[in-house]
Amino acid sequence: MSVRIGVIGTGAIGKEHMKRVEQRLSGAKITAVTDVNPAAAEEALHELGIKANFYPNDQALIDAEEVDAIFVTSIGPAHEATVRKAIEAGKYVFCEKPLSVTAKGCKTIMQDEMEYGKRIVQVGFMRQFDKGYEQLKQAIDSKVIGEPLMIKCAHRAPEVDAAYTTDMAITDTLIHEINILHWLLADNYVSVQVLYPRKNKHALPHLRDPQVILLETESGVLIQAEVSVNIKYGYDIQCEIVGEEGIVSLPETESLKIRHNGKQSTDVLQDWKVRFQDAYDKEIQVFINQVAKQEALQGPSAWEGYVAAVTSDACLKAQESGQREPIELESMPAFYSTERKVQLL
Numbered sequence: 001m002s003v004r005i006g007v008i009g010t011g012a013i014g015k016e017h018m019k020r021v022e023q024r025l026s027g028a029k030i031t032a033v034t035d036v037n038p039a040a041a042e043e044a045l046h047e048l049g050i051k052a053n054f055y056p057n058d059q060a061l062i063d064a065e066e067v068d069a070i071f072v073t074s075i076g077p078a079h080e081a082t083v084r085k086a087i088e089a090g091k092y093v094f095c096e097k098p099l100s101v102t103a104k105g106c107k108t109i110m111q112d113e114m115e116y117g118k119r120i121v122q123v124g125f126m127r128q129f130d131k132g133y134e135q136l137k138q139a140i141d142s143k144v145i146g147e148p149l150m151i152k153c154a155h156r157a158p159e160v161d162a163a164y165t166t167d168m169a170i171t172d173t174l175i176h177e178i179n180i181l182h183w184l185l186a187d188n189y190v191s192v193q194v195l196y197p198r199k200n201k202h203a204l205p206h207l208r209d210p211q212v213i214l215l216e217t218e219s220g221v222l223i224q225a226e227v228s229v230n231i232k233y234g235y236d237i238q239c240e241i242v243g244e245e246g247i248v249s250l251p252e253t254e255s256l257k258i259r260h261n262g263k264q265s266t267d268v269l270q271d272w273k274v275r276f277q278d279a280y281d282k283e284i285q286v287f288i289n290q291v292a293k294q295e296a297l298q299g300p301s302a303w304e305g306y307v308a309a310v311t312s313d314a315c316l317k318a319q320e321s322g323q324r325e326p327i328e329l330e331s332m333p334a335f336y337s338t339e340r341k342v343q344l345l
């Protein structure tokens with residue numbers, strides 16, 4: 001069976017996911033789209049050469065007979081209501097991060113999904129499908145460096161648009177580190193502090209950039225995460241884990257090494273779409289495969305969406321207070337406790 005997908009929100013990542021389903025992945029096709037801006041949907045279909053029906057709103061698309069599964073790729077604040085409608089209709093849903101902009105919203109979604117009785121929600125934490133992070137996970141789990149003690153990581157982008165605000169450094173950007181480090185360590189966060197180094201002159205007046213986020217986990221691992229979104233040289237994701245007996249680092253992205261004019265150089269990527277293309281492909285292919293078999297999903301869960309939301313709430317508080325803020329998670333419902341596989345494909 002070819003999984004028939006309806007896309008809600010046809011902006012930057014909506015279009016990327018439509019393209020990968022139609023041009024690179026197997027087992028699915030895009031049959032329906034909606035967007036609060038119908039022109040965006042029309043443009044996406046035209047640009048990608050896809051024939052799909054336009055629906056006036058999320059509910060109409062979710063209810064359509066020709067839709068087996070939903071992609072929620074609208075803006076963050078719209079996710080919660082749409083995901084709940086999809087669960088209500090019993091349709092599988094892949095939701096981009098954030099699952100909800102509040103921890104309370106994530107809890108409501110978990111409640112709905114547990115009442116439904118099967119995991120049908122997957123959250124777009126694609127780094128769990130990135131080869132480099134999979135290798136880091138295997139290294140940590142094998143204890144080759146002993147127990148992890150400290151992590152230093154960076155999330156850098158060359159520029160952001162004027163709509164990007166100080167809080168988005170957490171909710172839009174750091175959210176990926178929050179999820180992936182929790183997944184790597186399998187260790188809950190207990191506190192966070194946010195520091196602001198000297199401001200980058202390229203940052204607009206309303207934006208505090210860069211930011212340094214200090215997270216601590218239950219077992220005492222200390223994490224120093226840098227978010228820099230005006231750093232000009234490129235889109236660069238770094239992660240170094242210091243253990244008791246060694247260090248393991250996220251591999252650099254593949255690039256030709258050139259020696260020329262007395263210099264040696266490699267390229268730095270400029271764009272998240274390129275940096276994580278394989279990971280996005282994999283997360284969506286995993287989703288499609290499991291929907292086709294009508295299985296309980298195994299990709300990043302609503303629980304992980306909740307953990308990220310609780311943590312980002314505390315980070316936002318720490319941005320304001322300058323103090324170390326506690327992070328308090330509720331215990332994980334047994335429904336979400338099935339062991340995750342590193343390799344899902």
Ligand SMILES: NC(=O)c1ccc[n+]([C@@H]2O[C@H](COP(=O)([O-])OP(=O)(O)OC[C@H]3O[C@@H](n4cnc5c(N)ncnc54)[C@H](O)[C@@H]3O)[C@@H](O)[C@H]2O)c1
Binds near residue numbers: 012013075172
């Ligand atoms: N996983 C990742 O790496 C990654 C990358 C980019 C974006 N995202 C996430 O994906 C989401 C979309 O981001 P984007 O960059 O594509 O944004 P965007 O602004 O380019 O696109 C969002 C689209 O959703 C539409 N929209 C807004 N409200 C809607 C609603 N209620 N119903 C239907 N459509 C609606 C807008 O008109 C727009 O076309 C965000 O939550 C973002 O955080 C994730």
Ligand SMILES: O[C@H]1[C@H](O)[C@@H](O)[C@H](O)[C@@H](O)[C@H]1O
Binds near residue numbers: 157272
């Ligand atoms: O900081 C950006 C991230 O690196 C991307 O992966 C996207 O999530 C995007 O929405 C963020 O603004």
